[in-house]
Amino acid sequence: MADPVAPVLLALAAILAGAKLGGDLAERIGQPAVLGELVVGILLGNLDLVGVPWFRGVASDHTIDVLARLGVVLLLFEVGLESTVGDMLKVGGRSLLVAVLGVVTPWVLGWGVGALLLPDASPYVHAFLGATLTATSVGITARVLKDLGRAQSPEARIILGAAVIDDVLGLVILAVVAGVITSAERGSGISYGAVAVILAKAVVFLGGALVLGVAVSPRLFGLAGRLRGSGLLLTTALVFCFTLAYLASAVGLAAIVGAYAAGLVLEEAHYVDFPRQDERRLGDLVRPIGTLLVPVFFVLMGMRVELRSFAHPEVLGLALLLTLAAIAGKQACALGGLGAPLDRLSIGIGMIPRGEVGLIFANLGLSLTLHGERIVSPAIFSGLVIMVVLTTLITPPALKWSLARPAG
Amino acid sequence: MADPVAPVLLALAAILAGAKLGGDLAERIGQPAVLGELVVGILLGNLDLVGVPWFRGVASDHTIDVLARLGVVLLLFEVGLESTVGDMLKVGGRSLLVAVLGVVTPWVLGWGVGALLLPDASPYVHAFLGATLTATSVGITARVLKDLGRAQSPEARIILGAAVIDDVLGLVILAVVAGVITSAERGSGISYGAVAVILAKAVVFLGGALVLGVAVSPRLFGLAGRLRGSGLLLTTALVFCFTLAYLASAVGLAAIVGAYAAGLVLEEAHYVDFPRQDERRLGDLVRPIGTLLVPVFFVLMGMRVELRSFAHPEVLGLALLLTLAAIAGKQACALGGLGAPLDRLSIGIGMIPRGEVGLIFANLGLSLTLHGERIVSPAIFSGLVIMVVLTTLITPPALKWSLARPAG
Numbered sequence: 001m002a003d004p005v006a007p008v009l010l011a012l013a014a015i016l017a018g019a020k021l022g023g024d025l026a027e028r029i030g031q032p033a034v035l036g037e038l039v040v041g042i043l044l045g046n047l048d049l050v051g052v053p054w055f056r057g058v059a060s061d062h063t064i065d066v067l068a069r070l071g072v073v074l075l076l077f078e079v080g081l082e083s084t085v086g087d088m089l090k091v092g093g094r095s096l097l098v099a100v101l102g103v104v105t106p107w108v109l110g111w112g113v114g115a116l117l118l119p120d121a122s123p124y125v126h127a128f129l130g131a132t133l134t135a136t137s138v139g140i141t142a143r144v145l146k147d148l149g150r151a152q153s154p155e156a157r158i159i160l161g162a163a164v165i166d167d168v169l170g171l172v173i174l175a176v177v178a179g180v181i182t183s184a185e186r187g188s189g190i191s192y193g194a195v196a197v198i199l200a201k202a203v204v205f206l207g208g209a210l211v212l213g214v215a216v217s218p219r220l221f222g223l224a225g226r227l228r229g230s231g232l233l234l235t236t237a238l239v240f241c242f243t244l245a246y247l248a249s250a251v252g253l254a255a256i257v258g259a260y261a262a263g264l265v266l267e268e269a270h271y272v273d274f275p276r277q278d279e280r281r282l283g284d285l286v287r288p289i290g291t292l293l294v295p296v297f298f299v300l301m302g303m304r305v306e307l308r309s310f311a312h313p314e315v316l317g318l319a320l321l322l323t324l325a326a327i328a329g330k331q332a333c334a335l336g337g338l339g340a341p342l343d344r345l346s347i348g349i350g351m352i353p354r355g356e357v358g359l360i361f362a363n364l365g366l367s368l369t370l371h372g373e374r375i376v377s378p379a380i381f382s383g384l385v386i387m388v389v390l391t392t393l394i395t396p397p398a399l400k401w402s403l404a405r406p407a408g
Numbered sequence: 409m410a411d412p413v414a415p416v417l418l419a420l421a422a423i424l425a426g427a428k429l430g431g432d433l434a435e436r437i438g439q440p441a442v443l444g445e446l447v448v449g450i451l452l453g454n455l456d457l458v459g460v461p462w463f464r465g466v467a468s469d470h471t472i473d474v475l476a477r478l479g480v481v482l483l484l485f486e487v488g489l490e491s492t493v494g495d496m497l498k499v500g501g502r503s504l505l506v507a508v509l510g511v512v513t514p515w516v517l518g519w520g521v522g523a524l525l526l527p528d529a530s531p532y533v534h535a536f537l538g539a540t541l542t543a544t545s546v547g548i549t550a551r552v553l554k555d556l557g558r559a560q561s562p563e564a565r566i567i568l569g570a571a572v573i574d575d576v577l578g579l580v581i582l583a584v585v586a587g588v589i590t591s592a593e594r595g596s597g598i599s600y601g602a603v604a605v606i607l608a609k610a611v612v613f614l615g616g617a618l619v620l621g622v623a624v625s626p627r628l629f630g631l632a633g634r635l636r637g638s639g640l641l642l643t644t645a646l647v648f649c650f651t652l653a654y655l656a657s658a659v660g661l662a663a664i665v666g667a668y669a670a671g672l673v674l675e676e677a678h679y680v681d682f683p684r685q686d687e688r689r690l691g692d693l694v695r696p697i698g699t700l701l702v703p704v705f706f707v708l709m710g711m712r713v714e715l716r717s718f719a720h721p722e723v724l725g726l727a728l729l730l731t732l733a734a735i736a737g738k739q740a741c742a743l744g745g746l747g748a749p750l751d752r753l754s755i756g757i758g759m760i761p762r763g764e765v766g767l768i769f770a771n772l773g774l775s776l777t778l779h780g781e782r783i784v785s786p787a788i789f790s791g792l793v794i795m796v797v798l799t800t801l802i803t804p805p806a807l808k809w810s811l812a813r814p815a816g
Contacts, residue, residue, distance in 0.1 A: 231699035
């Protein structure tokens, strides 16, 4: 009686143990835990080079893939919960300027790197490469600032506000680029009308989710608060998150866009009167589910890096140039701080890490095809992962250094 | 770009929303929430009768099935966490006697019902039917006693202790019966040697897991406590649980046996010094994951009840006789209370509910085959689910009544 859950249990045990050991080593050398999870994934996924192919099978298992995708849906929901729609409206001009500069410049630079190093690839590949460089990782940025005790500084508020807008801008860009590629795949070529429709869909979905969500969610939680039973706060939040994530996917956006919007919409005020004695803050309730599923995403991402592809020198060149474009591109953010007594260098450095969002983009690219070829080949994927690893690696020491400089 | 997580998100949202609405209705009429989850599952799964086949597809989806199985692994881990190996050793003679009487009698009665109503089925089917009647549902029993404010009475301690032993006895019986069927399926016939090997495996695994687990787990948590990172307590516990569940499956037992053993082994003393400020009690950390996954199991169980099979009168007859055997069988438990000033009737009634463990047995039977035929046919499965529904339904009012009688 082969139990279909048995191989999944073994894979989860190995992934979780590896993630925590890798995270521990990363933190011991002063790096974020996510870096260690990626590296452990790279090591496990490439054990087939030394005759242990089991993890290569795990990396391509459908159920593990769905668990990882559930993990990243929950991660973006968690990140979204840390901000509110109000926060986004309040950060106003300066954060918006920082965000736009920090999206446009790396996109252009990334597009240029693609055109330079992959002249035979289609412009879609170049545009996608640029898009993968746009989004700042809210999680890593916030965690580094918190670890350094600077989460309440004006620079931190601008960085975090811009990172929030960045995420949305980056996700819209991704949706546009992915949608354009999908249109082209269907043979309809580049259609500015199609771009407009995709953009409109993305904006209408996000706007609708945020506006309707803010209006609907207090009533939803009000109704759910009258139900009897246990775990109602968490369950209601999960149903809301999963529904928005599904709807985002249904209109052609990534599921994580909906999950992130769901997190932004939900505010403590909506459920503070939830009449349950054993309920805690929603973030505390979502976190244990993330503890189980989020590392599956990062370890699996690492497992999909094929070290064989590093044998090609153009991957290393691509990785290096992408990393430079990613770092240099975000330094344009400093211009957003002009005209105020701010530590502009720290703003630029704080926007560098790409982390999970860059990996999500890269992963999405793996599943996009154009005329039978993947938009993101294993080689490009490896280059992007190296870029994510390097930008994640460089930020903590760089930010620590720039914030420690004399004020001015 | 079809995201494979999108249909899973929609199914989870529907299942969770249905589970909570069903649970609310059940609690409003004084019944346990699990009953409402089952009924909602039955309704959703049979919507194909009115032209909505989508949930029938969900009921047979591989990923949803694995999520449900993960849910029940976590449920048994949670139930196991509520007791310790020490509790099991302390309950001693009286609980053991109650447990053995409450296992043997329903097994014999269930076997007899099978032989009476299904004379053409193999004796394996009869034995399996009997086995499904053996285990008391710890969760439902404990919850009813708690709801009635009697969790600390001597009767409650005996019932809960016996229910714990019952679970283990029932799981061993299940392993033996399932193992014997698997041996027969391989054409080796009934072999007393094989039974002895299966029994030895089960006992050695459980004994080994408990003895080695108690010795190893404090060291494991001691080592994990020295790691850096977040979520380490929960992750270490999950790795321990998943590993034991996988090992149980690897030696031919059900994965849930290992998960339950893992829960029994882990005690607060093992991780009370865990040097993390944000860590809470392990049960509180596991619960949110259960909140997501456990209802998937119960709703899916309900969805697998095919109302079409109720059209056959022999299902209703079988269901009714099984229910009578299940109730009458547990009244033998009252004999375990002889010779002490105990409310023996309440002990017998408190042992009635079958709940999740009965469903787990029934579900396992669906995947066991003998000579190409399933041990538990859809009709038998429906009969067992009706038995679970009825025993779950009858316990709260009956126990309330018997405990309210004048003492003596």
